[in-house]
Amino acid sequence: MSLREDLNVRIKESMLAKNKERTSALRLLLSEIKKVEVDQRITLDDSQIIAIVTKMVKQREESAAQYEAAGREELAQGEKFEISVLQEFLPAQMSEAEVDELIAKALSETGASGMKDMSKVMSFVKPLATGRTDMGSLSKKIKDALNK
Incomplete structure (x- = not known):
C-alpha cells in the first residue's frame, strides 16, 4: 500500500x-x-x-x-x-551506529578523500537516509569524517 x-x-x-x-x-x-x-x-x-x-x-x-x-x-x-x-x-529512524555505518560505507564506496568529495558522499547517502535521520546532523558527521 x-x-x-x-x-x-x-x-x-x-x-x-x-x-x-x-x-x-x-x-x-x-x-x-x-x-x-x-x-x-x-x-x-x-x-x-x-x-x-x-x-x-x-x-x-x-x-x-x-x-x-x-x-x-x-x-x-x-x-x-x-x-x-x-x-x-516516516520510516523507522536510524540509530547512531547505523548512521556511522552508512557514512563509512559511503566513504569507502565513493573513494572520498577530502571535502572536495562531499557531494559524492551526500549523493550516495541521501537516498538511503532521507526521512530516516536529520540530514543536517548527517551532513555535519560526513564533514567531520572527511576532515579527519
Whole structure:
C-alpha cells in the first residue's frame, strides 16, 4: 500500500472514530501533498511524500520550540500532537551506529578523500537516509569524517 493510500485509510478511520484533532492533522498532510501535486502537475511517489512529511515535522518542531519559549504551552502541545501523527508516515529512524555505518560505507564506496568529495558522499547517502535521520546532523558527521 502506498503512503497516499495509507493516508486516505487513516483519515477515514479517524473520521469514523470522531477524533477531530487527528483528522485535522491528517487532512493537513493530505492538503500539502495535493498542493505540491497541483503546483508541479505531478503525482508524488512515496519518497516525495516522505520529504513533505519530514519538512512538516521540522516546521512543527520549530513552532513548538517558539511557543514554549513564549510560554504558550497549549499551542506547543498542539504542535507536538501533529508531530506525533505525522511521524507515523516516516520510516523507522536510524540509530547512531547505523548512521556511522552508512557514512563509512559511503566513504569507502565513493573513494572520498577530502571535502572536495562531499557531494559524492551526500549523493550516495541521501537516498538511503532521507526521512530516516536529520540530514543536517548527517551532513555535519560526513564533514567531520572527511576532515579527519
